[in-house]
Amino acid sequence: MRLLIATQNKGKVAEYQNLLADLDCEIVGLGDIGLGNLDVDETGTTFEENAIIKARAYAEASNMLTLSDDSGIVVDALNGEPGIYSARYGGPGLDDGGRRRLLLSNLLGVPNEQRTAHFTCVIAVVDPQTDAAYTAYGQVDGHIMTEERGNSGFGYDPVFQPLGESRTFGQMDAAEKDPISHRGVAAKQLPAILAQIEAD
Numbered sequence: 001m002r003l004l005i006a007t008q009n010k011g012k013v014a015e016y017q018n019l020l021a022d023l024d025c026e027i028v029g030l031g032d033i034g035l036g037n038l039d040v041d042e043t044g045t046t047f048e049e050n051a052i053i054k055a056r057a058y059a060e061a062s063n064m065l066t067l068s069d070d071s072g073i074v075v076d077a078l079n080g081e082p083g084i085y086s087a088r089y090g091g092p093g094l095d096d097g098g099r100r101r102l103l104l105s106n107l108l109g110v111p112n113e114q115r116t117a118h119f120t121c122v123i124a125v126v127d128p129q130t131d132a133a134y135t136a137y138g139q140v141d142g143h144i145m146t147e148e149r150g151n152s153g154f155g156y157d158p159v160f161q162p163l164g165e166s167r168t169f170g171q172m173d174a175a176e177k178d179p180i181s182h183r184g185v186a187a188k189q190l191p192a193i194l195a196q197i198e199a200d
């Protein structure tokens with residue numbers, strides 16, 4: 001079985017390669033099949049819809065079994081923002097650091113017990129033969145800090161501390177973060193999904 005990981009992010013391809021290393025499944029990236037970035041409009045209103053929209057677009061273009069994911073951070077005191085807009089929070093002028101500063105400033109004065117948040121990840125696998133979409137969900141609960149801690153990872157990692165941990169994701173290396181992360185939790189369900197696809 002060959003599985004296309006539809007992302008521009010080389011780190012994600014490597015992450016899935018690690019997570020699926022024990023399976024009889026060849027993981028390929030977009031570059032491996034000479035497919036560039038498709039201009040896919042993420043018009044969904046949920047992580048699940050957007051993951052399926054992306055996986056379906058790349059499955060159609062490649063005619064391969066295709067995985068895509070959609071993820072983000074949901075902050076309770078901000079009524080769920082930035083949510084599905086995590087990558088675009090604050091508009092196109094901001095980089096990861098700017099988005100973190102915006103989040104911290106929007107939470108200024110909010111006490112610790114109200115700074116609850118979670119990362120969500122939905123993985124979608126689309127089979128181009130049947131157009132069927134299979135999904136897996138992962139979540140990690142935690143708190144938003146009042147200042148950045150650590151500089152590992154990406155995105156909101158330095159401001160997010162998972163429940164039961166004394167360090168942020170930004171203070172953990174991949175070997176520590178991946179098993180407990182939203183993406184790791186969702187990816188653990190992939191072997192069962194791929195078995196299901198083979199059986200269908």
Ligand code: IMP
Binds near residue numbers: 181
């Ligand atoms: P996408 O799933 O690639 O569209 O990314 C969504 C956005 O959510 C990213 O650009 C990050 O800002 C944020 N995000 C998703 N997962 C993580 C994570 O594991 N750490 C930090 N930020 C994340």
